[in-house]
Amino acid sequence: MSTSTSRPSTSKPSSSVGSPSGSQADIELLQSPFVLPGGASIPNRIAKAALSEGLAEPDGRPGPRIRNLYRRWATSGMGLIITGNVMVDSRAIGEPGNVVVEDERHLADLSAWADTAKKGGAKLWAQINHPGRQIPRNLSSQPLAPSALAASGVGGAFAKPRALTTAEIEDIVARFATTARLLVQTGFDGVQVHAAHGYLISQFLSPLSNERTDEWGGTPENRRRFLIEVVRAIRAEVGPEVPVSVKLNSADFQRGGFGEDESLDVVRALAAEGIDLLEISGGTYSSAAMLGVDPTLKESTRKREAYFIAYADRVRAEVPRLPLMLTGGFRTLDGMADAIRSGVIDIAGLGRPLAVEPDLPAALLSAKTESSDVRPKRSGIRLLDNLTELVFYTVQLWRMADGKAPAPGRHPALNVTQYLLRNGVDSVRLPRRSR
Template identity: 40%
Template sequence: MDTHHKASLFQPLELPCGVILKNRIGKSAMSDSLGDGRGDPTDAQIRLYERWAEGGLAVSIVGEVQGNPHFAEKPGNLVLGPASDVERFRALARAGSINGAQLWLQLGHAGAMAHPPISDPKGPSALDIPGLTCSALTLKEVRDLPSEFARTAHMAKKLGFGGVQIHAAHGFLLSQFLSPLFNRRDDKYGGSVTNRMRLLLEVAHEVRTAVGPSFPIAVKLNATDQLEGGFHEDDALAVVAALDETGIDLIDVSGGTYFPGAKSASDSAGSGPYFFDFAEQARPLTDKPLMVTGGFKTLRQVTGALDRGIDMIGLARALVLDPSLPSKWQSGAVDDPDFPRFQDPPEGGITAWYTMRLTEIGEDREEAKVGDLHEAVRTYEARDEVRSGIWKERAWE
């Protein structure tokens, strides 16, 4: 790799709020499923983010941190609220911010896709379709959401986290409001894309008010939800232009959805970044830094995106395979991570394997071998079942 091209990857990035990220590599939000079932961090989770910080990245984002325990995506999610074990959260914040790294919390709310065993799913509109049933949020419940996100962000700042990311992608609540498939409301939060993005813009405004001017706020946004009749690129570009007028610091472009039966973008057999073309279309519409997440598998792909106007690269599975990849890239010790090849994986098997590897990294016992994907699914599901029981036994405030 040409050292000139690689140098761009290790240039600092100053965010609009004034915070400086030490390089252009971010660990994008993943549902690591390492909470203890009571919404608090485990030792393995704390060590996982410490290892990523040791590995040389600029920022890690903890996926799906709930402000409201009643709409969680999984029983391994963290819940940050009045009943949280704040010392565990402080320990997580400290561990994930060593070596000049930042640790941000992704503000999550699963909405219609909240995990039924531990919740009562509610979305923008009532739905009853195969694999997904939910009731509709009332207008008051919708109006209360921005302050709920803001409270969680304020608490994250108070406990020592470096920033927050508002989750408006992958089919979770704010993404549901953006999508005409989920959002069939006839009030000011439904209909036109201007109305469908209203809640996201209100959340962004209230979060900024809560945390002040110098605390990083990112938004994760779908380029497309990859569903017929859903959120598409023209709408997404309109949202990017609107976000340019807000006080956020970074737009993280991703795509796809966890809608039942939909193919995960991250399970694609494609060899290149999935949403880079959209990011190039979005670039003239905003002065906000742009991060692109999804499908980066080689150092050349990463540096090529930076050379064409992208500001940050979001890596997920590459950093699960090698938590020290940024440092190795910088030293020239390695060019590309070694992605495993899966033959005829069972449904959910690839995701389960990567998720269980996160546990191995957090326990400092990861191995090079892939192992059996069916066993990974069984282990993953059994752990969720145990944590679902713990979750339901807790008296949530």
């Protein structure tokens, strides 16, 4: 398997005598390194996708609990670890416990976090973000957004925002660049810009949340200007050799919103800027896709792995040399290997399974298992199950942060009680998922 950034071969492994078995061939493929356009190498094809940990200290620094969690993941066998949300502004955090990096106050803590997470040989990227209007009411009574439009379909969890001024937009662009520089300075190998899931950059991209008529809105080109300026500012700070990735929605799955065709235009623009990796995701807090399901898919398709694989195939056809990572739905060795072998993607992302089975990548790559056994308990009541499932994964992260093993068999009522005591009642309105 080539480690170049060109489209991987679509040929199947030979079945001749002496060739590896199907499972062994899958393992060898997933064990192969991947070289990014800037020259950085990812040791293997399995990545930990971002999961919002909610474990920072009250002042936003990454303390011992988040280090404990990443110490657990450091030896999990992944080639790439992407952190959860690292916010660029302490005045705008998406949920309690977000890490904030906006100045040099916590450089020692950041270095300790990076050193801990990289002990097993994985590359470490920080996902950097600004929530825009997606800030719980108990954290902000008037968040900032491209336009003064409240988020729909979230039960009033977020207050109506105020529209950003041009000066504030330019300040946030600069904050992304500063955050990236400080992270790289303290040992992080790269950064991922969060442009999905309805956060600030996603809000700029969507005509449903961006009704501006200046240079930051109105046309698709202007709506994507904020993202492009963020990428350019980061690149100017970190240089050409540090990986800069973007997490982008395939669509937001809302009528009149950000669709696949416009998303492809954004991908082309990002490729022209020289990003090193695109991670494909989908949805917002106002749509079901953030729960890990593309609502446009038939039930038979939903049961397959890799929820956004059809869109990834479109991206590959349009921009064949852009490295792609796909997260959402992967649960088996052959599912990940097939997606890579087909040439559609280069990196397979795992999110929620790693909250319960932190050693899953190592187990897959050593032939100890061929699939994830994560099965949250379900009642059959959709709203209740959505609540208990989001809490289920979050509590597993907290357990590992406290030096305990995940407890998938723990009664859901205990998990919900623990979650509410820590984060408050308002937090259960927010569908915490892979970030």
